[in-house]
Amino acid sequence: xxxxxLLLDGFATAFAPINLVLVIAGVxxxxxxxxxxxxxSVNGVAILLPMTFLVPPTSAIIFLAAIYxxxxxxxxxxxxxLGIPGASTAVATTFDGRPLALGGKADxxxxxxxxxxxxxxxxxxxxxxxxxxxxxxxxxxxxxxxIFALMLLAFATFVGLGGEDIPKTIFxxxxxxxxxxxxxxxxxxxxRLIFFDIVGFMHGINFLVLAIGIYGIGEMxxxxxxxxxxxxxxxxxISVDRxxxxxxxxxGAWKTGVMGSVLGFFVGILPAAGATPxxxxxxxxAKLTSREPExxxxxxxxxxxxxxxxxxxxxxxxxxxxxxxGIPGSPTTAIxxxxxxxxxxxxxPMLFVEETEFVWGLIASLYAANLFxxxxxxxxxxxxxxxxxxxxxxxxxxxxxxxxxxxxxxxQDMHDVWLMLIFGIGGYLLRKLDxxxxxxxxxxxxxxxxxxxxxxxxxxxxxxxxxxxxxxxAGPITAIALVLLFLPLARLIVNRLKRSG
Amino acid sequence: MRHLEKPxxxxxxxxxxxxxxxxxxxxxxxxxxxxxxxxEFVIMAxxxxxxxxxARLMQTVxxxxxxxxxxxxxxxxxxxSGAEALVHLKSKGQSDxxxxxxxxxxxxxxxxxxxxxxxxxxATFTPIARMAEDTFLLxxxxxxxxxxxxxxxxxxxxxxxxxxxxxxxxxxEDQLLTDFLNASYGLDxxxxxxxxxxxxxxQLAGQHANSTVNNPSEQEGFFAAGKTVPLAAFTPxxxxxxxxxxxxxxxxxxxxxxxxxxxxxAPGMSDEASAYYRDLFKxxxxxxxxxxxxxxxxxxxxxxxxxELMDYWMAEREIHRxxxxxxxxx
Numbered sequence: 001x002x003x004x005x006l007l008l009d010g011f012a013t014a015f016a017p018i019n020l021v022l023v024i025a026g027v028x029x030x031x032x033x034x035x036x037x038x039x040x041s042v043n044g045v046a047i048l049l050p051m052t053f054l055v056p057p058t059s060a061i062i063f064l065a066a067i068y069x070x071x072x073x074x075x076x077x078x079x080x081x082l083g084i085p086g087a088s089t090a091v092a093t094t095f096d097g098r099p100l101a102l103g104g105k106a107d108x109x110x111x112x113x114x115x116x117x118x119x120x121x122x123x124x125x126x127x128x129x130x131x132x133x134x135x136x137x138x139x140x141x142x143x144x145x146x147i148f149a150l151m152l153l154a155f156a157t158f159v160g161l162g163g164e165d166i167p168k169t170i171f172x173x174x175x176x177x178x179x180x181x182x183x184x185x186x187x188x189x190x191x192r193l194i195f196f197d198i199v200g201f202m203h204g205i206n207f208l209v210l211a212i213g214i215y216g217i218g219e220m221x222x223x224x225x226x227x228x229x230x231x232x233x234x235x236x237x238i239s240v241d242r243x244x245x246x247x248x249x250x251x252g253a254w255k256t257g258v259m260g261s262v263l264g265f266f267v268g269i270l271p272a273a274g275a276t277p278x279x280x281x282x283x284x285x286a287k288l289t290s291r292e293p294e295x296x297x298x299x300x301x302x303x304x305x306x307x308x309x310x311x312x313x314x315x316x317x318x319x320x321x322x323x324x325x326g327i328p329g330s331p332t333t334a335i336x337x338x339x340x341x342x343x344x345x346x347x348x349p350m351l352f353v354e355e356t357e358f359v360w361g362l363i364a365s366l367y368a369a370n371l372f373x374x375x376x377x378x379x380x381x382x383x384x385x386x387x388x389x390x391x392x393x394x395x396x397x398x399x400x401x402x403x404x405x406x407x408x409x410x411x412q413d414m415h416d417v418w419l420m421l422i423f424g425i426g427g428y429l430l431r432k433l434d435x436x437x438x439x440x441x442x443x444x445x446x447x448x449x450x451x452x453x454x455x456x457x458x459x460x461x462x463x464x465x466x467x468x469x470x471x472x473x474a475g476p477i478t479a480i481a482l483v484l485l486f487l488p489l490a491r492l493i494v495n496r497l498k499r500s501g
Numbered sequence: 502m503r504h505l506e507k508p509x510x511x512x513x514x515x516x517x518x519x520x521x522x523x524x525x526x527x528x529x530x531x532x533x534x535x536x537x538x539x540x541e542f543v544i545m546a547x548x549x550x551x552x553x554x555x556a557r558l559m560q561t562v563x564x565x566x567x568x569x570x571x572x573x574x575x576x577x578x579x580x581x582s583g584a585e586a587l588v589h590l591k592s593k594g595q596s597d598x599x600x601x602x603x604x605x606x607x608x609x610x611x612x613x614x615x616x617x618x619x620x621x622x623x624a625t626f627t628p629i630a631r632m633a634e635d636t637f638l639l640x641x642x643x644x645x646x647x648x649x650x651x652x653x654x655x656x657x658x659x660x661x662x663x664x665x666x667x668x669x670x671x672x673x674e675d676q677l678l679t680d681f682l683n684a685s686y687g688l689d690x691x692x693x694x695x696x697x698x699x700x701x702x703x704q705l706a707g708q709h710a711n712s713t714v715n716n717p718s719e720q721e722g723f724f725a726a727g728k729t730v731p732l733a734a735f736t737p738x739x740x741x742x743x744x745x746x747x748x749x750x751x752x753x754x755x756x757x758x759x760x761x762x763x764x765x766x767a768p769g770m771s772d773e774a775s776a777y778y779r780d781l782f783k784x785x786x787x788x789x790x791x792x793x794x795x796x797x798x799x800x801x802x803x804x805x806x807x808x809e810l811m812d813y814w815m816a817e818r819e820i821h822r823x824x825x826x827x828x829x830x831x
Contacts, residue, residue, distance in 0.1 A: 046575075050561045143709035184581045186696050189615070189671030191581050197618065199588045203580030325706065325722065334699075338554040344793075350725045412576055452696065459693050460665055460709075 007129060010360030013058060014368050022055070022063040023365055027373045030070020031380070035078050037212055037406030040087030041071035041315070041332045049339050057343035058358050062365040064339065065319070068332050069121065069369040072275065072312045073377050076113035080106060080304075081384055082399050084216035084406065089275040089311040091211050091441055092283040096296060096303025098219075103299050110381050111246045112301050113308045116257055118374040120309030123261035124268070124316040125366045133352060136324035139269050144456040145467050147270065149477035151450035152468075154277060156484035157284030158442050166492060168435050176443025179205045180451070187455050200415025207276075207444045209407055209420045214437050216403035217424025220396055222431050243378075249301065256286050256302040257309045264310030268317025274330030275314035276445055282310030288484070297438075316366060323351055323359060534773035536571040536600055541593070543603040545586040547579035551635065551698055551718060555762055555794075556604040559632070559782070562790050568781060582670065583608040587621045594625070594768035601767045602629060602778055607674055607760050610814070610821040614831060615672065623818065627766030627775050628810035630782035633795055634759035634802030635716045636740060637678060638731040642708050650733045650752050653712070654686045660711070666690040667701045667710035672830050674760060675701070677821075678714045678735065680828055685754045705729055716760065717742055717799040735759075742799045759801065761817070763810065779806045 013019065033044035044067045052060035075090030080097035093113060100109035127135075142150075155173070182193040183204025194201045260282040267278035286306035287296040296303050318330040322337050325347075340347050345355060352359055390398075407420035430437055461467040468478045542560060546552035560573050578586035586603060593601040613621040641647045647656055657664045666682075668675025671694045679692045693710065695701050698719040704710040706723040713720075717740070723729040731746045735758045739748060749756045764782050766775055785791055786804045794800070805813055825831050 046557075049557065050564045053561060053565050140703065140707035143704070143707060184584075186670050186694050189582070189673070189694070191584070191616065194581075199580075199585055202585040202588075203578065325703065338557055344797075346725065347722055350722070411578075456693050456695070459691070462662075 003129065006356060006360045007364060009357070010362075010364030011367075013357060013361035014062065014364035018055070019059050019062050019361070019365060020368065022059055023066045023368050024372050024376075026063045026066025027070035027073075027369055027376060030067040030072075031074040031077075031373070031376060032070075033067065034071030034074025034076075034090075035086045036074075037078055037082075037084040037086055037216065037402045039406070039409050040075065040089065040208075041068045042335065043409060044068075044071055045332050045335045045339075049335060052339065053343075057340070057345060058361045060339065060343060061336065061358065061362050062369075064336055065362060065365060066369040066372075068315055068336070069312070069366065070373050070376075072121075072315050073114065073117050073373045075311070076117070076304075076308055077110070077384055078402070080109045080113065081387055082216070082395070082402065083219045084399060084403055085208070085211050088208050088211065088445075089279055089315075090307070091215075091276065091445075092279045092307035093304055094215050095283060095307075095438055096298070096300050098215075099297070099299035100301070100304065105299065106385060107242055107381060108246045108249065108301065109299075109304050110384060111243060111378065112250055112253070112304045114374050114377040114381075115247070115250055116253075116260065116305040116308040117312040117377075118370055119254075119257045120261040120264055120311070120313040121316060121366070121370040121373075123258070123309075124265040124313035125363065125370065127262075127265050128316055128320060128366075129363055132320055132324060135269055135320055139321045140325060141473060142270050143471075144453045144460065145471050145474040146477070148450055148453040148457055149468055149474040149481065150267075150270070151277075151446050151453065153477055153481040153484070154281045154284065154442070154446055155450075156481040157281060157288055158439055165434075165436075166489065169439050172430070172436050172439040173443045176210075176440035177447045179210060179440075180207075180444045180447025186452060187459075198415065200413055200419070203411060203413075204448070205419065205444065206410055206416060207441070208410055209416045210423050210444050211441050212403050212406045213420040213423025214427030214430075214441065216399055216406065217421060218427025218431060218437070220399050220403075221424065221428040223392070224396065250305070253302050253305045256290075256305045259285060259289070260306040260309030261313040264313030265317040267310070268314030268330070269320050274318055275311040277449065278314035278317075279307035279311040280442055280445060282306040312370075319362075323347060323362075534599075534771070534777045536569065536774075536777070538600055539571050540569070540573045541601045542573040542575045543586050543589060543601065544575055544577045545579070545583040545603055545605045545608065547577055547697065551716060551760075552604055552606050552762070553577060554718075555632070558790070558794060559604070559764075559785050562785050562788050563781065565790075566784075566788070568784055581616065582612045582673070584612050584616050584619055587612060587623075588619055590626065590765070590767050591621055594770075598627075598767040598769040599771055599774040603765050605761070605763050605765050607817075607821070609761070609763075609765070610818045611672065611825060614818075614822060614825060623765075623814060624811070625768040627768065627770040628805075628807055628814065629764040629766050629775060629778045630786065631761060631763040631802060631805035631810050631813065632782065632786055632791070633762040633800040635718070635762060636799055636801060637674070637714050637716060637735040637758055637760070638720075638740075638743070638746065639682070639733050639735075640702075640705055640713045640715055640720055640729050640731050641711065642705055643728055643730055644708065645711065647732070648730070650747070650749075653732050654688070657688045657690055657711070658686070662689045662691050664688070664690045664712070665710045666692050667695055667704040667713050668692055669696070669698050669701055670694050672825065672828065674758070675714050677824050677828075678756070678758060680824075681756050685756070702729075721798075736801070740799045741796075761802070761813075762800070763805075782806075 030044060033039045045064050052063060071087060075087035076093045078084050078086035079090040079093040080101050083098040085091040085094050097109045182201050185192045263282050264278040283306050286302045287293050290302060318333045322333040337347055404417055407417045427437055457467055469475050544553050544556045556575055560575055563569050578589055590603050609623060613619060613623060647653050666679045676692050683690055698715055701713050702715050702719045705713045706728045720729055731743050733752055734740055734746055734748045735756055736748055737757050
């Protein structure tokens, strides 16, 4: 009952006129920033942080959280409309959102993304409201073996992602893992794989550089070749009737939405992970549990719902360790945490006791941000669709420019732009040779989390591998991961045997 | 008109230069030079870490009081323990030394020593301001039952190589301190590196590690919640925030170690520009916000600039060289 009282007080704070204006402004800015390739919530929050000193801390965090939230919605827009992931969190949305748009169902994909985001956001805020303090302890219980087990699970759910050709999938994962190893190795303190001694490799290969290269530049090259420049974009229309029909279709995907929300929320809580791995894992699980997994990657609506529900849920989830134990669950919350320190708040277990107005005002504002984000998003869909009706001769240079900006923005280093162009050509060649590229993207996201966790675990256990099986949380996760990992292989072998028999 | 502006500007520059030469007082060039474009504010560490938080606080204070006519644009360059940032600053020294400054920490000394290929010599960089020195303490988990340095030595000795000390990065500050503890007390603690002090603090709070040597700001949340306790401080005297925690000096092991939080300019920066930045950061240092932050985070270290700061750097570089040599890392 106490929680309800606190939440009601929080609503009073969140709906104060200034805060409401800030929520709407934040969500709109976030939508825009999220939709711009390369600029994600991290950039938005970092750029606008100094502006928040004009208002009290509670209003400031409400504004920044609204940007964070809006960006989660916005990321899907360019993933679907242009095929360039608008933010790292929206990469998985590209897998099926883009094919849907190409098939003339852009409105369906956009509505699915908006509604799934709302769904994921709402479920996770309810979970947050009810369980914040106990969940903080779970986040603390996650040590290195648990994190590695979780990453193993993520890889396992993706084994089938590249289709039936398992050797090609494994090759693609290996490429991604090699790229993820570039940069400084924190375990030895030595630089690794600094090709030709180029300084730009010191910061490692930013995952967005690979993703934008492959999905932005590579896809554009592919489209140009396939259509020989005569692309007429599929007609994209919208009407009230279609919206109603799309919403009805979406009802069929509610289970995926629930799965994505819950999974995203829990992955989001874990300090190492955040929204990007969360959405990729949700996509993998959605495919794995689907009755029609072969349609994933060709425009399955669940392939949009799962990652979008998950990334919004994870963004709420990642605020939980930030507020309760002072450990950010994602890069964006790391910046928010920095802001809180400057505002004179001490994140950590005492925050819930000492700063109830701040904490509950923030939680209540998330409900408001979520509502406004879905409304603004749906209202803007006709504008997005208008964009799609542009002829390809205009769209292609636009994609090219946006990709360049997106490659440059995160690190502001020309090195990354060149690298992105090379990845674009590489992605195009891989596609031509029918290699799946999604596993490479997954590997470059998860590699930097999985590798140190593996080595730290083994260092602590003196090289004893059973550490992943004997610990109470890591054990079951590893077991599930191993089963998932070998299931498709076993199925493949059985099928081969049948065919040859 | 456009092409007239440049000679005029350089003429103005020459006048300023002449003025600062004739008026040899350190304040001579004040308020004459101003940045002509946004100032690149390089952060030698990743987003969200200690150095990043401080850099963004400095930027915020400057923006809040409108102390700079051109904005400071922060860029994080954490690559290669700051190697990328150092090389960037060095190359800016050739193209535009007056509009690039950097927030730096102790990897400023160790990274050029360990990565000779970079050909970076910090003695060529322009000293601007030392804003603070961060302190280190030895921490354990409350549930370990360890309440004093003696208990710690006893427990760590008994555990031998099974005692896990979590720290930030290989051959960085935390490992230097761990090696010191191992050597002084005859311990065999296992050092496990993590990325960033926040992650290290979490390892201890979740009892995945037995001890850490975190800064106060990294552990304060867990300390307030009663999850972790400090045993001893690597400072010359006790910290205000932890009056009951003895120093290592009191305990008979003389180890004092700080993490610098300084601002450095590109090599070859003009005297007028460096005077401008020195004054700017002196204002930040004296601001209410910065002083409050220093107090809250238990920061030490007075404001240093110019030759004093360079002397401090050279002395610290020598200390770090000896430490790394002892560890066999050079």
